[in-house]
Amino acid sequence: MLNRHPMLTSLVRHAGRIAITVVVGGLLGATLVRVAPGFGIDEAELDSRLSAQSIQALRQAQPGQSLGAFYFQYFVRLLRGDLGTSRSLQRPVAELLAERAPETAKSVALGLVFGWTLGLSLAIAVVMSCSWTLDLMATLTGGLLLCLPAAVLALIFQLARMPGRLVLALIVFPNVFRYSRNLLARSASLPHVLTARAKGLGDFHLMFWHILTPAAPQLLALAGVSVSIAFTAAIPVEALCDLPGLGQLAWKAALSRDLSLLVTLTMIVAVVTLVANSLSDLLGKALSINLHEASA
Amino acid sequence: MKWARHLGIAFLATVAFACLLADFVAPSYAHQFRDEPGAAPSRQHLLGTDDLGRDRFARVLYGTRVSLLLAPAAALLSSLLAVLIGGAAGFAGGWVERIVMATTDLFLSLPWLFLLITVRALLPLNVLPITSVAITFALLGCLGWATAARVICADARSLAHSDFILAARASGSSGFRLLWRQVVPNLRPIVFAQFWISIPVFILAEANLGVLGLGVAEPLPSWGSLLRELQSYSAITGQPWQFVPLILFVVVVSCFHLVLLEQESPV
Numbered sequence: 393m394l395n396r397h398p399m400l401t402s403l404v405r406h407a408g409r410i411a412i413t414v415v416v417g418g419l420l421g422a423t424l425v426r427v428a429p430g431f432g433i434d435e436a437e438l439d440s441r442l443s444a445q446s447i448q449a450l451r452q453a454q455p456g457q458s459l460g461a462f463y464f465q466y467f468v469r470l471l472r473g474d475l476g477t478s479r480s481l482q483r484p485v486a487e488l489l490a491e492r493a494p495e496t497a498k499s500v501a502l503g504l505v506f507g508w509t510l511g512l513s514l515a516i517a518v519v520m521s522c523s524w525t526l527d528l529m530a531t532l533t534g535g536l537l538l539c540l541p542a543a544v545l546a547l548i549f550q551l552a553r554m555p556g557r558l559v560l561a562l563i564v565f566p567n568v569f570r571y572s573r574n575l576l577a578r579s580a581s582l583p584h585v586l587t588a589r590a591k592g593l594g595d596f597h598l599m600f601w602h603i604l605t606p607a608a609p610q611l612l613a614l615a616g617v618s619v620s621i622a623f624t625a626a627i628p629v630e631a632l633c634d635l636p637g638l639g640q641l642a643w644k645a646a647l648s649r650d651l652s653l654l655v656t657l658t659m660i661v662a663v664v665t666l667v668a669n670s671l672s673d674l675l676g677k678a679l680s681i682n683l684h685e686a687s688a
Numbered sequence: 689m690k691w692a693r694h695l696g697i698a699f700l701a702t703v704a705f706a707c708l709l710a711d712f713v714a715p716s717y718a719h720q721f722r723d724e725p726g727a728a729p730s731r732q733h734l735l736g737t738d739d740l741g742r743d744r745f746a747r748v749l750y751g752t753r754v755s756l757l758l759a760p761a762a763a764l765l766s767s768l769l770a771v772l773i774g775g776a777a778g779f780a781g782g783w784v785e786r787i788v789m790a791t792t793d794l795f796l797s798l799p800w801l802f803l804l805i806t807v808r809a810l811l812p813l814n815v816l817p818i819t820s821v822a823i824t825f826a827l828l829g830c831l832g833w834a835t836a837a838r839v840i841c842a843d844a845r846s847l848a849h850s851d852f853i854l855a856a857r858a859s860g861s862s863g864f865r866l867l868w869r870q871v872v873p874n875l876r877p878i879v880f881a882q883f884w885i886s887i888p889v890f891i892l893a894e895a896n897l898g899v900l901g902l903g904v905a906e907p908l909p910s911w912g913s914l915l916r917e918l919q920s921y922s923a924i925t926g927q928p929w930q931f932v933p934l935i936l937f938v939v940v941v942s943c944f945h946l947v948l949l950e951q952e953s954p955v
Contacts, residue, residue, distance in 0.1 A: 413794050539941040541892045543899035544934065547918045624801045628896050632919075643900060646805040658802045 402677055406670035413666055414659055419463060475656050480648035485656050488641060496637035499630065500622045503560025507618065510561065511568030512611075519576040519603070520595055530573075534566035543628035556633025563625040564618050571614050572607075579603045606683065609676035616672030620665040689949050696946030703940060707753035714746035718907040728927070735929050738917065742907075748933050751909035752940070755891055758825040763886035765829030767836055767879055774837030775875055778844025779867050789841060795834040804831060804893065805902055817908035824903055828890045836882035843878045847871050881948075888944040895937065911937050 442450075469476060475485035511534075518527045537545075545559045579585065585602045593602075604611075623639075630639035638657060645653040706713075725741040727733055735744035777788035807827055815823070847853060848871065856870050891911065897903035898912010899919075906913065914933040 409793070416794060535942060535945060536938065539888075539892075539938045539945065541895040541899065541915070543896045544915050544918065544937075547899065547915070551918065627801050627805065628900055631900055642802055643805065646902065654802075654806050658806065661802055 398681075399674070399678060402674055406674065410663065410666045410670060414663055476653075478645070478650050478653045480645065480650040480653070485653055488653070489638070489656070489660065492637050492641050495635060496623075496626055496630065496639060499557045499560055499626060499635060499637055500619070502557050503564055503622045503625075504618060506558065506561030507564025507622075508568055508615070511565045512572055514569050515573040515576055516599060516604075518573055519580050520599060527573075530569060534569045537562050537566040538570075541628070542625040543632060546629045546632040550633060556629055556635055559629045559633070560622050560625055563629075564622055567621055568614065568618060572611060575607045575610055576603055579607045582606075609680045609683075612672045612676040612679065614672075616669035619668035623661050623665060689946075692946045693949060696943035699943045700940065700947070703752060703936070704756055707749055707756060710746065710749035710753055714749050715743050717742065717747045717750040717909050719743065719746075726927075729929055735932055736927065739920075744929070744932075747909040747914060748936065751911055751914045751933070752936065754821060754904065754908065754910045755894060756940070758821060759828075759887050759890040759894065760883075762825040762829035762832070762890045763883050765826070766832040766886055766890075767883040769830070769833035770836035770840050770882060771872065771875065771879055773833065774840035775844045775872060776867070777837075778841035779848050779871050781845065781848060785841065785845070789838070792834045792837050792841075795831075796838070800831060801893075801896070804828070804897065805900065807831075815905065817905045820903075820905035821908060821910070824894060824897060825890070828893055832886060832890065832893075836879075836886065839882060840875060840878060843875055844871055847874050884944070884948055888941045891937075891941055891944075 473486070475489070477484050478488055481488060514530045517523075518530055540548075542559065542563050545562055546556060549556055549559050580603050585598065588598055588602050626637060626639035627642055628639070629635065630637040631643040634640070638661070642654065642657045642661075644650075645657065719742065721727070721733070721737055721741040721743065723741070724733070724737050726739055727737040727741075729736045733743050733745060735748060738744055738747070773788060773792070777785045804827060853866070853870055856866055861870065894903055894910060895912045895915055898910055898914075899916050901916070903912035904910035911933065915937065917930055918934065
């Protein structure tokens, strides 16, 4: 049955990949955290004012279980819907996630919308106008933004008292612009586009039907990748702009060595990026099939 | 755009040379001029001093040296890992390639910065600054191989099916010898490109870690720790020279991109 439905096969394959990645990725993440030097050491132990008994009590309070036991217990709890309790914040992880996920979702969505609008419209403008100066200006701006770490952009926005969420748009923009500009320029130079132009087809029709549509599957693939870019940038942006989202939570958890919180966060972000990539891949495939059928 | 590439190489060479001379042209990065904390630029201190009285010019030179020496080292490590993993998988093909590529996909889908800050933050607090440098860049090298491995695997796969490999097989060459003598030398251009692409990526990653306070430990300077000074808003407004590390950082990373201009594919 699956052989007769390529889209269904693709869907099953993607779902399987996500499931395997979540389990193996989560295990790898936990392994990294568990075996890393420093696990089980509390910063407070370095406080010279503490007595030997206090230090001993602190050491006993650290999780001493093996990785296997930790991970088994984690999955059993996960099946019950319990994500554990944050050691550093002394609150249930599920509660923290529910509280902070909307903030990150809002930041990432805004960043993606603004970044894509700016990047794609500039790419279209550059390709349609064939203006050398516009191309140079846009390329230079994009190049400059690619050379700035997300953390520094966040600091600059802080200094200028501008909304930190816009930083995510500036991180997404150069990637979208550079890729889509090259893609659209290549599409625009194809013989059928030149013929359509010579026959007097309007700019809008030319761009929409002959340049953008054939490039759509690749642009969709880029959309999937840009979600990962935005999520990765969310850590420094939220940490430095004081936005109470998952990125800030990850940073705080990393600083306080909060194992359960870090593993959960890593898995959630991995799932989100995988789902985004799978969706864009599936949509791109469906669009390619439609385009192929339409041209046949 | 050849001139831009040459300009980039010349600038990078100049910066690298200036950093190597840091011991002779600047005081120690850790020396505190206790009478002159937060001093403005002068003949003694070309970029002034920081809040602890340390010469900012010296810190920029030493910080640039740390990043410019260790980012290529991390890129070399990740490229070597990519050749080993991607090259062997592409050459072997079949189930080996499928398993390795699935692992690579898994690695690529994991949030890289999340893993990086997790591992970095879990390291002991009482490490020497030099150890923290080694740890930071070793982590970058160990976690940054996946993209390069994917590209190298595709290249090795096409090489494995090429005529000259068939001829080499026909003449009795096989296994490791074939891989080492025929495939690896032909992978050199793509490995070099991947190595060069990784350098600015690792410089940016180190800067992100440094600004978040998870990079190179004080008092050793790095671009991350230098850029972290931008956090002090009140100090910046009256001291525009604090932006010099940022400007140098942007120009150096731009130069790496300029050098790559001719190697990058159009799409």
